[in-house]
Amino acid sequence: MMKNHLAILAFLISLFPSCDEPVVDPTSSGKKKGMIGVSLLTLDNPFFKIIGDHVAVEASKSGYDALVVSADKDIAKQGNQVKDFIVKKVDAIVLSPCDPKSIVPIIQEANAAGIPVFTVDIPCQEAGVKIVTQIATDNYGGGKEAAKAMIEVLGAAGGKVGVIHFKQAQSCILRVKGFREVIDAHNAGGGSKVEIVSELEGGGAKDIGYKAAEDALQANPDLRGFFAINDPSALGARAAVEKAAKADQVVIIGFDGMPEGKQAIKEGKIYADPIQFPEQMGVQVVQAIVRHSKGETLPAEILIPTRLYRKADADKDAALK
Template sequence: VVAVAVVGATSLLHNGSSGGKDQKIGLSLSTLNNPFFVQIRNGAEEEAKKLGVDLTVTDAQNDASQQANQLQNFVSGGLSAVVVNPVDSDAAGPSVRAANKDGIPVIAVDRGVNKAQTSALVASDNVEGGQLGAKALAEKLGGKGTIVILQGQAGTSASRERGAGFAAGLKAYPGIKVVAKQPADFDRTKGLDVMTNLLQAHPAVDGVFAENDEMALGAIKALGAKAGKSVQVVGFDGTPDGLKAVEAGTLYASVAQQPRELGRIAVQNALRAAEDKKVEQTVKVPVKVVTKENVAGFEG
């Protein structure tokens, strides 16, 4: 059996001797009404084609019960492995446990599954992303200045990990002072409101780190003409609107996830699990900083 590398499997044979030849994998995505998840699907389909894997993709349309039905069909259909991007991490648990019972390995992508055994979780490295965001903002400010932080929804792993990474990255820049941090719940309108209030208390702020692009875009609206001029803003996710703002110069940078890579690597790991090969419990997919210099070539 030909081994599949966890990242960038490009050397498999395509003449029928590939390990993926007889493998059938199901992918249930939370929604395809979002460019991020469409990119995960595209990456998964590209990798399946390359590895000679028969991949079935379903769209749960953000409905946990619909996803449960899809997963049940995958299990009863005798697939070799299942990849799931849960609508709801708790609600996906029973379906994944049913797959476990039938000896079908399950790979979670982008979001974990609670109270069930997944062979691997393939997700973006949020801690590394926070560190990269700190470096990008601090270097743009020349290593000195005052900044505010817009935090995501309290209690979410994304907010916690991005915030921790940012704090760790900022330690290398003692000239940068955080004068305020406040949650805006990953929401654009709340980002606008919170930033408006923060500006009243800190009118001379030099920079903003927002834990997602939506809040960053709200902050940019609050900043008006200052955004990208006297105040530098860094977001996170690399959403289409975020990248447009980077192009326009109002958002200095976005720490972009690579959803195509998430899809590709999820399929690689599903195949490894189906063939009883070792897979890492957690597979962190690198993120990258997108600025005006490289935004044109960024495929998201």
């Protein structure tokens, strides 16, 4: 009970100094720290954890406090978090939407409150929302890089390749689009032909990717390569290739650069990955907030390029065993 009295006392004392003159002028606007509210899809996935951590670090470098919360893939929870950000009057809101469609009324609420909204990794392309800028991986460019790696590894012989897709995700559609364009351009240029003979749904997951790769191998026994749109489905494809005892015949290109994927590259199980840079996303979104606050005009989207990561990179990577 004693503690309660203390709390009440503290409360009353804290109210006291507020009752003085209406105005002075604290000319120093740099004194007060701004606040950035960040609600990410999840923090269980290391990818988003890295984004969150880098937002926090970069924010404190730029004189902001960042409040990073996980929406746990629950759009209603994300909505509540944004409402709380609005009450706190944060200076900017960063979202990676749990659902790019259901997020619309939530972003509209932030718009109505006059708080600038930024997205990171997962864009929202719907009409009727005002987003300052959307920061995401250049998936299209990444797909192109994957195709270059495929052409490079197949060499003069060329051959048949299969794509393990995940069509629900806009990001994966862009990856495959980039991949196809470079392959087509290469084929048009003469020389060795790289032929995309199958495009199967891999669910972005190991088990479904495994089945898809198995089916592709059944249909095309002379398959020479797989492009899988992320690391789990690449690893699933690898398992299918091993089971069919075709590890020497079929090469695999993945995407993402998750720790497990990088490890597989180091062990030679995956040839290469266009890797994403969640660190960059975290840093860039804070820089975008600062630039917006400075009054600069920002592009509607800022794409972070991927980089091809091969065995040589993995061997130099201190983070791998």
